[in-house]
Amino acid sequence: MRYIDKFRDPKAAAQIRDSISLLCRQLEEGGRTLRIMEVCGSHTMAISRYGIRSVLGPTVRLISGPGCPVCVTTPGYIDAAIELARTGALILSFGDLLNVPGSMLTLAQARSQGLGVETCYSPLTALEIAARDRKRQVVFLGIGFETTVGPVIAMVDRAHREGIRNLSVLTAFKRVPPVLHALVTDPELKIDAFLLPAHVSAIIGEKPYQVLAERYGKSCVIAGFEPLDILYGINGILQQALSNQVRVDNQYNRVVKPAGNQRASRLIEMYLQPSVADWRGIGQIPFSGYELREQWSAFDAPRRFDMVVPEGHVNPGCRCGDVLRGVSTPPDCPLFGKACMPSQPVGPCMVSSEGTCAAYYRYERPGVKPE
Amino acid sequence: MKTDTIQLAHGGGGRLSRDLIQTEILPRFGQGPLRDLPDGASLDLPDSRVVFTTDSFVVRPLEFPGGNIGNLAVHGTVNDLAVCGASPLWLSLGLILEEGLPMPLLRRVLDTIRDSCSACGVGIATGDIKVVEQGRCDGMYVNTAGIGTRMPGFTLSPGRIRAGDSVIVSGNIADHGMAVLAVRDNLGFKDGPSSDSGPVHRLVSAIQDIAPSIRFMRDPTRGGLAAVVNEMASGLPVDVRIREADVPSDPRTRAVAEMLGLDLFHVASEGRVVAVCDPAVTAEVIDRWRKLSEGSAAGCIGTVTAGSGRVVIETLAGGTRLLDVPAGELLPRIC
Numbered sequence: 001m002r003y004i005d006k007f008r009d010p011k012a013a014a015q016i017r018d019s020i021s022l023l024c025r026q027l028e029e030g031g032r033t034l035r036i037m038e039v040c041g042s043h044t045m046a047i048s049r050y051g052i053r054s055v056l057g058p059t060v061r062l063i064s065g066p067g068c069p070v071c072v073t074t075p076g077y078i079d080a081a082i083e084l085a086r087t088g089a090l091i092l093s094f095g096d097l098l099n100v101p102g103s104m105l106t107l108a109q110a111r112s113q114g115l116g117v118e119t120c121y122s123p124l125t126a127l128e129i130a131a132r133d134r135k136r137q138v139v140f141l142g143i144g145f146e147t148t149v150g151p152v153i154a155m156v157d158r159a160h161r162e163g164i165r166n167l168s169v170l171t172a173f174k175r176v177p178p179v180l181h182a183l184v185t186d187p188e189l190k191i192d193a194f195l196l197p198a199h200v201s202a203i204i205g206e207k208p209y210q211v212l213a214e215r216y217g218k219s220c221v222i223a224g225f226e227p228l229d230i231l232y233g234i235n236g237i238l239q240q241a242l243s244n245q246v247r248v249d250n251q252y253n254r255v256v257k258p259a260g261n262q263r264a265s266r267l268i269e270m271y272l273q274p275s276v277a278d279w280r281g282i283g284q285i286p287f288s289g290y291e292l293r294e295q296w297s298a299f300d301a302p303r304r305f306d307m308v309v310p311e312g313h314v315n316p317g318c319r320c321g322d323v324l325r326g327v328s329t330p331p332d333c334p335l336f337g338k339a340c341m342p343s344q345p346v347g348p349c350m351v352s353s354e355g356t357c358a359a360y361y362r363y364e365r366p367g368v369k370p371e
Numbered sequence: 372m373k374t375d376t377i378q379l380a381h382g383g384g385g386r387l388s389r390d391l392i393q394t395e396i397l398p399r400f401g402q403g404p405l406r407d408l409p410d411g412a413s414l415d416l417p418d419s420r421v422v423f424t425t426d427s428f429v430v431r432p433l434e435f436p437g438g439n440i441g442n443l444a445v446h447g448t449v450n451d452l453a454v455c456g457a458s459p460l461w462l463s464l465g466l467i468l469e470e471g472l473p474m475p476l477l478r479r480v481l482d483t484i485r486d487s488c489s490a491c492g493v494g495i496a497t498g499d500i501k502v503v504e505q506g507r508c509d510g511m512y513v514n515t516a517g518i519g520t521r522m523p524g525f526t527l528s529p530g531r532i533r534a535g536d537s538v539i540v541s542g543n544i545a546d547h548g549m550a551v552l553a554v555r556d557n558l559g560f561k562d563g564p565s566s567d568s569g570p571v572h573r574l575v576s577a578i579q580d581i582a583p584s585i586r587f588m589r590d591p592t593r594g595g596l597a598a599v600v601n602e603m604a605s606g607l608p609v610d611v612r613i614r615e616a617d618v619p620s621d622p623r624t625r626a627v628a629e630m631l632g633l634d635l636f637h638v639a640s641e642g643r644v645v646a647v648c649d650p651a652v653t654a655e656v657i658d659r660w661r662k663l664s665e666g667s668a669a670g671c672i673g674t675v676t677a678g679s680g681r682v683v684i685e686t687l688a689g690g691t692r693l694l695d696v697p698a699g700e701l702l703p704r705i706c
């Protein structure tokens with residue numbers, strides 16, 4: 001904790017805040033606006049938790065990106081998990097997936113109906129439970145970006161080596177570079193710069209982002225999740241913008257190495273192959289997911305239980321795709337604050353407690369006074 | 372035959388029930404009104420102005436670093452009385468036990484209840500035991516109700532809070548919630564957080580002579596500091612501004628919260644009190660609390676300003692944000 005505290009030092013924060021204020025003023029005097037997408041859900045949470053929006057000038061906007069793997073989980077995936085629980089399988093899930101709406105129910109509601117749904121912090125818990133009770137099918141809900149894929153695949157690897165055959169994974173893994181590619185190739189996109197994820201980059205390295213700067217002219221900074229990391233990241237983006245430069249800076253070099261984590265990458269490569277993936281509120285994006293290779297299909301829950309993950313039902317009025325691209329703001333959506341609220345979210349931007357829509361609902365909807 | 376687990380018959384009213392009470396309850400709690408096992412307790416109270424409260428306790432696991440469901444049940448009710456400005460006197464004890472509960476575990480919990488009661492100067496006046504079938508409850512549930520008499524001088528109400536007041540907390544926040552979560556999720560910490568479960572009535576007595584300057588008190592249990600501060604500000608023409616850097620917390624608790632992606636402001640304490648007071652007595656309250664072991668980390672964490680019922684955090688990064696009440700169950704985050 002003492003190590004972390006260094007990245008929360010209020011004195012250092014005050015200095016970098018002054019620098020950001022100065023850069024924001026220069027940008028404003030130059031008549032320029034800047035839209036920065038923070039790609040990762042952990043950045044979104046930290047920005048909100050540390051009140052970082054309040055230190056920016058009026059012409060700099062932070063837009064939350066698609067980088068919360070829980071929030072972009074489709075209703076069909078939740079439906080499939082509940083379906084598996086109904087067959088008597090024990091479902092093990094990361095905690096925050098429990099409140100994500102399926103077509104009819106959330107996993108928390110399914111649990112309250114008596115179905116076997118448990119939360120865990122580490123995939124190894126699923127392995128232990130499966131090893132203890134070999135008669136019961138255990139299904140781990142494998143969601144997450146490159147960061148989380150590693151530990152889940154390490155679990156599969158151990159189950160394979162230890163001969164544990166009653167454990168499988170319902171995968172909805174997501175890959176960051178393809179979704180960023182889908183965003184930047186969108187002619188409507190209104191994003192000038194990217195604050196790039198810390199932990200994902202620790203796995204994949206810097207290289208996959210180069211194309212964002214070189215071909216699409218977006219300023220990019222890889223930043224950690226501590227308040228000082230984020231402030232430095234934003235400062236770096238402002239400096240790039242004011243000097244009309246675009247490049248990928250790595251502010252998080254205490255963890256992110258240019259080539260990423262090769263060992264994790266090799267393990268992923270051995271078990272998984274890129275596949276098309278479904279994103280709640282965005283739709284299908286080619287190569288933006290991972291699926292288990294054919295030879296490991298025994299660990300793939302849909303193939304083991306001979307089921308198809310349904311499409312599920314999402315309210316067609318949901319405009320999260322536009323909000324994520326910076327094209328619309330939440331109040332433009334016909335569902336905002338009516339059919340879609342934090343207590344009954346429809347799209348990913350409301351599912352995440354700090355998603356763009358949830359934050360708008362809390363702080364900026366009519367009748368709520370801004371700070 | 373001597374059984375070492377709870378049987379359904381222990382709650383059946385027959386021989387096993389009687390044995391359980393004779394061997395486990397009376398030796399621990401039978402000194403006062405419980406002695407002859409009447410259906411109800413007759414109590415002589417020193418004052419007719421009493422405060423009466425009840426609370427039920429459900430925790431998994433039943434034992435955790437820093438305590439078990441027993442001291443939680445005593446401190447929870449003692450603290451509810453204390454923050455109403457009352458001296459706690461008597462508790463009731465209702466136990467709902469699950470068939471199969473290990474007897475040694477029950478004994479440890481009852482010992483803890485006895486010791487916590489004696490440390491708080493309260494007695495068990497009446498009680499009840501029921502047993503439910505296996506799978507119908509999480510080991511055991513405990514209900515305590517409590518009676519205390521009003522300490523003169525305290526007139527506590529959120530309505531008395533006004534701009535300029537100070538907000539004081541008696542110690543590190545969120546230790547209880549994080550200690551329980553850390554052992555529940557098998558995170559394998561070697562030196563993890565420890566619950567702060569403990570009584571706050573001495574803290575309240577310590578400021579009794581300046582009671583008129585104390586506007587409001589509450590113990591930040593479920594929902595944490597966020598729920599308490601929002602509750603007191605809501606509907607009033609004031610904002611509460613909390614300085615994050617001044618809110619005391621244990622590094623072990625912070626580390627677990629960090630790992631699980633939880634906000635300490637939303638996590639329960641079980642031995643702390645939050646007080647709003649006239650700024651003139653701020654230093655006095657802190658000074659007196661710090662002299663007691665349970666108040667050694669007390670400090671002023673914020674101030675009340677004119678506003679519209681909001682809670683604003685001045686963050687470590689120098690920004691500001693609104694502090695909301697937690698949405699519901701605390702779920703560890705992966706992203």
